[in-house]
Amino acid sequence: MATIQFKGKSYVQNHHLTLKYHHLVPNPDASLTDKVSLQDNLIIHGDNLLALKALLPTYAGKVKCIYIDPPYNTGNEGWIYNDNVNSPMMQSWLKANSPVDKEDLARHDKWLCMMMPRLKLLRELLRDDGVIFVSIDDNEVHHLRMLMDEIFGEENYRNSIVVRRGTKNVQSQFENIDALAIGHETILIYTLNSQLRLPKLQHNLGEVEAGKWDTFWRGTDRRTMRFELFGIEPESGQWRWSKDRSFKAKKNYEHYLDNYSSEMSLDEYYVDILTTTSQKLDFIKYDEEEGSVKYYVPPRSYRIMSDAWMDLRTRGDFTDFPTEKHPDMIRRVLIWTTANDPEAIVLDSFAGSGVTAHAVLSLNQEDKGNRKFILIEMEDYAESLTMGRVRKVIKGIPESKDKVLQKGLGGSFSFFDLGNPIEMQAILDGDKLPDYEELARYVFYNATGDEFDPAKVDEKRHYIGENHEYEVYLFYQPSLDYLRSTAFDLDKAENLGRPKPNSKKRLVFAPMKFLDSETLEDYKIEYCQLPFEIYKFKE
Ligand SMILES: C[S@@+](CC[C@H](N)C(=O)[O-])C[C@H]1O[C@@H](n2cnc3c(N)ncnc32)[C@H](O)[C@@H]1O
Incomplete structure (x- = not known):
């Protein structure tokens, strides 16, 4: 397997194993519960490298779904490499303590050195049937894919989901450009186990989309699929269905016209047959107006999703946080992976505005689930922005336009700060x-x-x-x-x-x-x- 090389790799490869276990210190004042406990929904304030390690004794092998949205390394987010790895090069990075900007020649190395031990710890936290989703954009997607291939195994790669992001229309003023504006982000998906089958992903359309007629001729050129139908035999291309199926569909429609069309619409007839006999009837007809053959596309209440999630808003607007994701995007991830697992544990170790907790609570509220979230955020706003949002959505927001949010989604959480290394390390430092x-x-x-x-x-x-x-x-x-x-x-x-x-x-x-x-x-x-x-x- 081709592997990715970067400066510092040999030092970070096993860094997660040598890290000290740290205390997770309960912070009752910032919690929303009477019983602060590591078994509750969790918000942890601290560097996720140490926090993930601290979670291992309790949560190794227990997390069903990980969603993370790490810094994208755009060169202007202000993130700083600050892992205390025992290597002169990393110590010099640490000493410089400067944000990784576009001029930084070790920019990608630093980012990969930051991600590698975290991904290794995240892997240890995943359940056998666990799935990890990582949001990323063009700056690091190619490196991340190779890094994750190495850590999770190429065979566990599932998809690169494309999600839409708004573009700034600055290019309209120029005749020539360096490259197209970027209108998408990516979510890389890996599982722990290559045997795991994921449920098909359906997107509920909200209301039923009525049945419609669509053209029966297709451009793909198969000779055997060209035959005379309603007196038409295509010279090129093909009919959509085989001869047998097409003639049966023609008959089905004639049967409907002769016997049922005065009583019910075709959609009603289709649904009636489907619910009483489980048969999905085909229909075709000759469209006089257009002079072409049409086939019937039945009514549907859902769409099967591919890896193009262009229908979703990725950018959230619940807070002023500049890189906030939309809860609907995380909800789709959760519906896909935890719809049949209402006790699932969901982890987000780059929590930001707390969107993942919001999505977990919202889905729990909707399907009476009992999924649990674990959030980790290192900045001090863990106790204001992150915790504040989760508290708000739990308790309710009277001024919200959303009726469910007005009342609140319900739930509790325990807040922990990352404390000192546990004495155990001292024990282990002995002989x-x-x-x-x-x-x-x-x-x-x-x-x-x-x-x-x-x-x-x-x-x-x-x-x-x-x-x-x-x-x-x-x-x-x-x-x-x-x-x-x-x-x-x-x-x-x-x-x-x-x-x-x-x-x-x-x-x-x-x-x-x-x-x-x-x-x-x-x-x-x-x-x-x-x-x-x-x-x-x-x-
Ligand atoms: C891109 S933002 C995530 C935004 C989030 N998905 C949302 O919708 O609000 C990345 C977050 O990860 C946090 N972060 C970066 N490095 C971290 C680390 N080592 N440990 C914990 N949090 C970290 C940043 O402070 C920032 O809040």
Whole structure:
């Protein structure tokens, strides 16, 4: 496979593995809930590199849909490369602390160095049937496609969706131009698993589009599809359908005219037959006025979408944020990937004005779903613009023209700030595996966002505490000899006992599992993989 090369690649390739885990610090004042929890809808204020890493213990392998809209690297957005990678070149980038502009010769390298570790972390967060959508434009689309091919696998590439964007009409004043104005953006789509089949994407037209007649002749030239119909035999091109089908369609229409046309319109007749017999009838007729053969295009309430989403507005106008996307665009992404998955977790790690949360809440409101959003935004406006918009759409906007928004979409969210590195790193910097309680503190906190109480730990039962939603268990021994024997299997699930109908879910941390998802569900277990770092040690 052809791979992309760029300055700094060798330093960022595994950067995500060496990053420290950081605390996610609950911020109750900025939250919209009584119980701030990592299991809630989340808004996280901080650099997504560290925030994504901090989410791994709780959300690795759990996110169904990722939508991100990173800086496009246009040369005038003011983004700065600021990852603290251990390489002299990157340290010099960091020291310069200057926005990446068009004059910057390392502009594309810096952008790729910024994206690579983030995409690797995002990949770890995706579920087996997860899908990632990345908005991008002409500045980096070619680099991003190659980078994503490398990280997600070429076989997992699905589409480059084209979405319309408004153009500034400055070219009208010139006779000659360097290149055409750019009227589109792209959304690259990758899955985690190449076997995954996506549902066909239908766009509801809102109201039913009436049936119509369209020309039966086509320009494609197939001899076998030229035959006499209504006394006409085309000299070139072809009829749309085979001879059999065409004559049947002609008969169908005659049958309708003779028997039903005085009682019902053709659309009504078509729908009647469709609903009573599931048959989709074809009709053709000779159009006297035009002197040509026409076929019937049935009424429809939806359109099957291709990769050209030119019908949507991409630019949102809910806030003054300059690069705001429209919630309808994200809603289409969500309808496509989560229509049958009302509990799906949706992640946006370049949150900006919080549009993804808006779209998630709006779809939940519409189909009574319980999808969850996770937003990450590094700028201080996470606590004003991002949080403010989400709060508004939840609680309602009395002055909105939209009746649903007037009332509010409902929901809650927990706001977290990115804190200091967790002591675990100190443990890991030592030369032995962390002991049971140290690790329990780490996983419990990361999973629940609640204070860990060592007095509650019952190591024999592998129980390390509980919160309002979960009982938490940790299967672990501080020795590599026990790696396999601490794997979570059926015996261990049975030892936890059959859950009662009203009992809490069990969150189980273990180095590996030998159980399928149905069994885990039977036992009300959510399995979490222990962070990989722990096992880097050789005793
Ligand atoms: C193009 S905007 C996203 C706009 C968003 N889709 C909307 O509709 O409002 C990119 C956002 O990502 C944020 N961002 C850039 N780098 C980031 C990082 N390393 N961590 C977290 N957020 C980041 C920027 O501050 C900006 O708000």
